[in-house]
Amino acid sequence: MARYAYVVADVFTDVPLQGNPTAVFLDAGGLSPARMQQIAQEMHLSETVFVLPPENDGDVRVRIFTPVNELPFAGHPTLGAAVVLGESHEAKELRMETAKGTVTFELQRDEAGRTVAAAMWQPLPVWRTYDRADELLAALDLTDTGSTLPVEVYDNGPRHVFVGMDDVPALSSLEPDQRILARLPDMAANCFAGEGNGWRLRMFSPAYGVVEDAATGSAAGAVAVHLARHGLAPFGEWIDIRQGIEIGRPSTMRARVTGTPHRIDAVQVAGSAVVVARATLFT
Incomplete structure (x- = not known):
C-alpha cells in the first residue's frame, strides 16, 4: 500500500477556516491521472493539486483536478501550492509548470522566514x-x-x-x-x-x-x-x-x-x- 503526504491550505486568507481550501499532494509521482481524479473526488474540494518533478523550465510541475475534471490552470490551488512549497524552496521565486505554461510566483515570507503569501503572473486570457x-x-x-x-x-x-x-x-x-x-x-x-x-x-x-x-x-x-x-x-x-x-x-x-x-x-x-x-x- 502506497502512502502520499498532503497538506491542506486555506487560500486567499491568513485566517484558518476562511478563504478557499486546497489539498496539495507533495510527491505525486506514483499516481496515474485516473487515480488523481479519484483522489480529488475523495477530497471533495473545489481543486486538488498534485506536485510532480519538472519537465521543462520549472522548479516543479503540477496537475490540477476538480472533483469532476482536470484543469490546465487554476489560481487558488497553485497559489496555495506555492505557499506550501515555500517551506522547502529557499529562493524568492518559484516557477511552476502547468498545462497552460510555466507560472512564476514571487514568495513573501514573514520575519520568521515562513512563506505566508505569494503573487503569480497568470496566463494571459x-x-x-x-x-x-x-x-x-x-x-x-x-x-x-x-x-x-x-x-x-x-x-x-x-x-x-x-x-x-x-x-x-x-x-x-x-x-x-x-x-x-x-x-x-x-x-x-x-x-x-x-x-x-x-x-x-x-x-x-x-x-x-x-x-x-x-x-x-x-x-x-x-x-x-x-x-x-x-x-x-x-x-x-x-x-x-x-x-x-x-x-x-x-x-x-x-x-x-x-x-x-x-x-x-x-x-x-x-x-x-x-x-x-x-x-x-x-x-
Whole structure:
C-alpha cells in the first residue's frame, strides 16, 4: 500500500477556516491521472493539486483536478501550492509548470522566514462574447435587468463568464438555478459588483463540480482584465476582490493588469495562504 503526504491550505486568507481550501499532494509521482481524479473526488474540494518533478523550465510541475475534471490552470490551488512549497524552496521565486505554461510566483515570507503569501503572473486570457448569455441570465434570474457590462467569456485555463450587477446587495441576494447552469458546459459563471479599486465576486460552476466557490484566483485575474478593458478599474494598479462572504468563507484576492484595452501585457494575482492540516493518504 502506497502512502502520499498532503497538506491542506486555506487560500486567499491568513485566517484558518476562511478563504478557499486546497489539498496539495507533495510527491505525486506514483499516481496515474485516473487515480488523481479519484483522489480529488475523495477530497471533495473545489481543486486538488498534485506536485510532480519538472519537465521543462520549472522548479516543479503540477496537475490540477476538480472533483469532476482536470484543469490546465487554476489560481487558488497553485497559489496555495506555492505557499506550501515555500517551506522547502529557499529562493524568492518559484516557477511552476502547468498545462497552460510555466507560472512564476514571487514568495513573501514573514520575519520568521515562513512563506505566508505569494503573487503569480497568470496566463494571459483570451476573450470573446459569450454566445449563451440569454440562458445564463435566465439561470441567474437576471433576464429583466441584464448585465452592467457585455457578457463575455475569458479563457485562461478555466472558462470564466462575467455578469455585472448594479450593487453588492443585488449580488448577495443571487440564488442561481443550478439546474440551468449545469446545462452550460465548461464554464464558470462569475457575478461581480463594486467600483474603483474595491470589488465583490461570486462564482458558480456545476460544470466544474463547484456549487459556489469561496475564492477563484483564475477569475480574479480575468475579472481584472474585464474591468480594465471596459474602463471600470485602472490599468497598472492593484484592485481588491472579495469573495466567499455569502457562504461563510471570506477571502481577499488582489489583482493587477498592465497594458491597454486592446493589448494585455501582464496579469498578476496575489494573496495569502495558511496551512491548516497535514495528512497521509493510503492507496
